Amino acid sequence: MTTDSQPAAVRAHSVVKAFGTGDTKVTVLKGIDLEVYLGELLLLVGESGGGKTTLLSAIAGILDIDEGHIDVLGVPLSTLPPGKRTTFRGQTMGFIYQQFNLLPALTAAENVAVPLLIQRIRRPEALRRARMMLDRVGLVDRTEFVPKNLSGGQQQRVAIARALVNEPRLLVCDEPTAALDGANGQKIMELLREVGRSPDRCVIVVTHDSRIFHFGDRMANLTDGRIVNIERIQQEGTA
Amino acid sequence: MNYVALKMLFGDRAKYLMLLCGLTFAVMLIVQQGSIFWGLMMWSQASITNLNVPIWVTDPGIAQVDEVKPIADTAVDRVRSVDGVEWAVPLYKGLLRARLANGEYHQITLTGLESATLIGRPAEVLEGRFEDILQPDAVVLDQWAVERMGGPTVIKVGTIFELNDKLARVVAIAKTQKSFTNIPVVYTTYERAIRYVPHERRTLSYVLAKAKDAIPVEDVIQRIQTQTGLGAFTAEEFGWKTILWVLKNTGIGINFGTTILLGFIVGMAIAGQTFYLFTVENLRQFGALKAMGASTLTLARMILLQAFTVGLTGYGVGIGLATVFGYLTASGGSLPFVETWQLLLLVLVALLTIASFQPQLVS
Incomplete structure (x- = not known):
């Protein structure tokens, strides 16, 4: 449960992003204003091609924006040099993708340890922490399995463990349930919901999946490059 | 991240073996062709090397060792x-x-x-x-x-x-x-x-x-x-004079030289394409690593490590196979086959140069 009185983890102001040049130029984000607060799970919904993934990539600092500015956890991300932005991303953000993007040659524990290895944490320590994180997502008995020997739901849980292992304050999820069946999708969202409830962390989820809308605190509707409305979601058991 | 890079490389054994086979074949092709060519050139100056003397005094207009001009x-x-x-x-x-x-x-x-x-x-x-x-x-x-x-x-x-x-x-x-x-x-x-x-x-x-x-x-x-x-040459100079004469005045220079060049180009093209496909297939994984905070430099080092590891392995195996070929077919000197360190160095440098271009694919 969050309120607008919580500090903003993400502030996007007048964000514009276009691809291509001349006649083929397509403006995907047309002046986005958005705030995401600590302790909340924000759902980013809207029609395909509306700019959801582009906005997510811009917030993560993977894509440069053309106009406007984006602050993440008080850091002006859009003006940071690429190298510092990458380091900042590695230290403060976690990513979850529709296709999991696990490294197929690595075991579950090794996959989860990768963000720690990137932060130059020694391998034994990184693996120890990775196994603890896998325990937290219910996969302690699958630590030495390679992804192809895990089910889709298990792979996504490994991806979540990987996204959480370096204690990120911003968790960015792009269609995390799209490749999963309904039951597994619900479990994954329960896990993300639990994570998002942490008061010093927030979760942004891009999704088309209406079955998981009730897991969000707020839902922003992005259509044709603009946020057309943001609504608070009525939680179960609340009036 | 070296550990992750090497596990990515060796993790898919079938893909790794295909990569290794491509590079091995490329190296073997170049070394085998180049060594046969150089063996043939050594044969052309056999009259000099067989006598093994330091200075040859000749007619001043001598062209090559087998074209004797009495003095x-x-x-x-x-x-x-x-x-x-x-x-x-x-x-x-x-x-x-x-x-x-x-x-x-x-x-x-x-x-x-x-x-x-x-x-x-x-x-x-x-x-x-x-x-x-x-x-x-x-x-x-x-x-x-x-x-x-x-x-x-x-x-x-x-x-x-x-x-x-x-x-x-x-x-x-x-x-x-x-x-x-x-x-x-x-x-x-x-x-x-x-x-x-x-x-x-x-x-x-x-x-x-x-x-x-x-x-x-x-x-x-x-x-x-x-x-x-009179003309006077060291054995080495006279040998080179003979080799250059053969290259210039017989079809060997153009014909075999073209074959060698094509072998080199084909071999390096195979190596380059093999490296390229491997890197491109892993681009999605490198993208995920970058999103997780891996710097471009880190990714470049990982790709270099992968390319150099498989490149050097393929280089070693390729040379080994070419040498075995030379040993089996040219033992006793019945076929021309001379592996030179210059050729091996050239192939190594060319291979590592191609491997060094791979990190640019992720930048």
């Missing part, structure tokens, strides 16, 4: 008189026909060595004693002569044949490097050689010489050229 008999003494020359001996080299007891004729290269020293004699004798060449009518054949003139049942120690209606008796079989033309070599003394051949005003083919130890060979060569007006 005056006095050249030996003139060379000996040059300051810095330790010794100088005459050499006869010319084509002649041998008539065997069975009536067959074979063209041979008659090589006449100075009898006092036998300088220029082959280093290894397979049968008999080379010193017996000093006996009346004695000649020594190389192993290729045995092969070309009828085999060991026809040609052996004790066999008698005719050279220009004069008797020649085989006293030894020596081991030599095969020559480009593969004409059998018959060794005898210089004095006997000029008795075998039809009379000519000039019979001296070359003067073989050596510089005194304390004097640079280049200085002595310069003095010989200046004081005698």
Whole structure:
């Protein structure tokens, strides 16, 4: 449960992003204003091609924006040099993708340890922490399995463990349930919901999946490059 | 992240083996073709390497070792008189026909060595004693002569044949490097050689010489050229002169050179494409790593590590296979195959250069 009185983890102001040049130029984000607060799970919904993934990539600092500015956890991300932005991303953000993007040659524990290895944490320590994180997502008995020997739901849980292992304050999820069946999708969202409830962390989820809308605190509707409305979601058991 | 890079590389064994096979084949192709070419070039200067002397004094207009231009008999003494020359001996080299007891004729290269020293004699004798060449009518054949003139049942120690209606008796079989033309070599003394051949005003083919130890060979060569007006070369220079002549005046330079070049281009294209496909297939994974905070430098190092690891492995296996090929097909010197460190270095540098371009794919 969050309120607008919580500090903003993400502030996007007048964000514009276009691809291509001349006649083929397509403006995907047309002046986005958005705030995401600590302790909340924000759902980013809207029609395909509306700019959801582009906005997510811009917030993560993977894509440069053309106009406007984006602050993440008080850091002006859009003006940071690429190298510092990458380091900042590695230290403060976690990513979850529709296709999991696990490294197929690595075991579950090794996959989860990768963000720690990137932060130059020694391998034994990184693996120890990775196994603890896998325990937290219910996969302690699958630590030495390679992804192809895990089910889709298990792979996504490994991806979540990987996204959480370096204690990120911003968790960015792009269609995390799209490749999963309904039951597994619900479990994954329960896990993300639990994570998002942490008061010093927030979760942004891009999704088309209406079955998981009730897991969000707020839902922003992005259509044709603009946020057309943001609504608070009525939680179960609340009036 | 080296650990992650290597696990990505070795994790999919089928893909890794395909990558390794592509690189191995590329390296083997280049090394095998290049070594055959260079072996052929070595054969073209076999007349020089077989005699193993430091300085060759020739007609000033000489083009290559097998195109003998006789010089005056006095050249030996003139060379000996040059300051810095330790010794100088005459050499006869010319084509002649041998008539065997069975009536067959074979063209041979008659090589006449100075009898006092036998300088220029082959280093290894397979049968008999080379010193017996000093006996009346004695000649020594190389192993290729045995092969070309009828085999060991026809040609052996004790066999008698005719050279220009004069008797020649085989006293030894020596081991030599095969020559480009593969004409059998018959060794005898210089004095006997000029008795075998039809009379000519000039019979001296070359003067073989050596510089005194304390004097640079280049200085002595310069003095010989200046004081005698003759051509003078180190064995290496004369060898290169011969190789360049062969490349320029026969089809080998263009034809085989083109094949070598194509082999190199095809080999490197295979290597480049193999590297490229491997990196491109992993781009999604590298993208995920970058999103997790891996810097471009880290990713570049990972890709370099992968490319260098598989590249060096393929390089080693490729060279090994090419060497085995050379050993199996060219053992005994029957086929040209000479692996040089320069060729191996060139392939290594080319391979690592291509590998070094892979990180640019992720930037």
